[in-house]
Amino acid sequence: MNGFYSLWSAPYFLKKRDAGFVMQDYELITLLLSVAAFEKYNGKTRLYADRKALEYVQERDLGQIFSRGVCEMQVPEDIDPAVFWAGGKLVALQMEELPSVMIDTDLIIWEDLGPWLQDKQIAVIHREELREQIYPEPSSFAMKEGYAFPKEWDFSVRPANTAMLYLKDPAFRDVYVREALRFMRGIQPTNDNLCPMVFAEQRILPTCAQAKGIEVSAFCEQIEQLREQHRFTHIWGHKNVLKFNMDERRSFITRCLIRLQKEFPDMYGIASAMEEFEEYR
């Protein structure tokens, strides 16, 4: 089972216009661990990166960790990175050969997903509740003239979290990505960087699937079930703590390095040569 990651630098540069693209040490070590674990338990990985992220990857010689290499992607300029900050994932998905698993850079998969995925068309990590604050009525989006939601879409379908997304059918992938990008282009300029994004990524997916009569499988139907499972590590909001708490960050990085050293020695060799982890040698 192949997998892929994506790095889109445009959202990063909205905040740091003068600096080059840089991954924080905790982000980097998570990615190393994620790639190492996926390649051990599942299959080969590839990274899709836009030009500036690619420069960073090449400069740091990070391409070597992805056994299927690194590809440059070009996210259309009319996709607003401030609103659709995860838009790069969809562009990468469009480029990827299916079947494949789309993996967030802060997600680690600790098990072979093959047996579970073998009879699936679409699989996600968990379903989400239709909370009004996050998933408002689609009619509340101010859309440009000419845009209309397909009539066959049923908005009562629960959204699907795509921190991990398995897709098998290229035809469905094309529909999903096309509709998601159409929505991104069709929305009026907005400051809301949550609802439109999760709609495009996580609500259009199951909605399209239902319209096509395809089942979306989920490892967990309820998010709370993720507290008691052994397949996934998702750093998610804990990144906020890692960002501002240096003790916690060091502890986290140390744990990751120890895990690499014990289980993924090749990747540990790469990590320990990086200047970000110099103090941990």
Add this chain to the structure above:
Amino acid sequence: MGKLFAWLDRNRKETVREYDNRINRLQAFHAGYAFLSLLNYSPELSAFSAYAVWNGEFNEKLETPMPQGGFMLHCGMERAQEMCERPDGFPIFVKLCAKQGRLAVERMFLADADRIFDFYFNGCEVIPPERLGLVFAGARVPENAHREEYAHETGAAQQSGGSYRKLSAGGSYQKQTVTAGSYRGFGMGSYRKGFGSGSYSGSSDTKGSYPFGRSFGGFGTGSYRQGSYWQGTYWLGSYWHGSYWRGSYQAGAFRSLWMSSYFAGSYAQARFGIGSYAGGSFRVFFGQQGSFASGSFRRNVFFAGSYRESLFRRGSFWKNGSGIAFLMECAETLIPAENVVCDEKASTCEDRSAAYCHARIIEEMGYGLDLI
């Protein structure tokens, strides 16, 4: 701007490694204040959730600026009560570190006389202390500050019992601001009316350097000149600090916010790329939030549904003999939705006093971290 902490910049002749070494050898220094309230204390955990106010110049030099909320310190109940009796905040000392030329806070302490407390970020929620406005109004004046300026700020503080609406009544801002098109005009008018006498000496600098500011929020900075956004309302903002939002918040959404009677702090949204939200920041300044708590802003996926976020920036500039000295900046704070009205009446606060210590939702804490 940039004078007090310029030494945190990398010198031209300094290599990255030399810079890192220099920074890593620095001793801890004073970089902000922590404000404590029993509303933010949990006797069960012997823990305070603290509200931090950072020196803005310092904060801006960090690779990732520190937030206002999310900090915690531990102490017993007796000590907690003592600490809350001190309204002017506890100095936060920071020990910096640098990696590859990027500046971060290595460790933080609260210090007061002989007492030192570890202070750390864990993402906990915080209710901004009610008296913060009073504190800022009067307690942070440099020794050489202009007395008249100080008097104005005190005047502002004394208005803390009133509602914001009342303070801003009169609407004289708008005419002066809009018709004159000059900031100076804006700074007069109802500013005097609302906050006592005194002239606010606005600068017409729109370059984002901090033309001026009032301790309670600063009446605008350069960009009000961009004009019509502010028409029809007053501008209460914290913004003196142009660089945070310069050029990036010119969205239509602001208009509706500003046209309302309340200020929402929404300009800060631009910097963080968030939606429109009316936050409760005024309670910080005036001890009440009234009807500000509305809106549906979520900062990002992780906090969605569980928090409302009050974003605002404020600056305190005080005129002194050598120019304008920058003091503080508030970056952001997180307020749980269920606590939005918490501190309006003391009687309703008690049962929520430790609400910030709630079981973290999974979006905040991630999952499977123990599997590493």
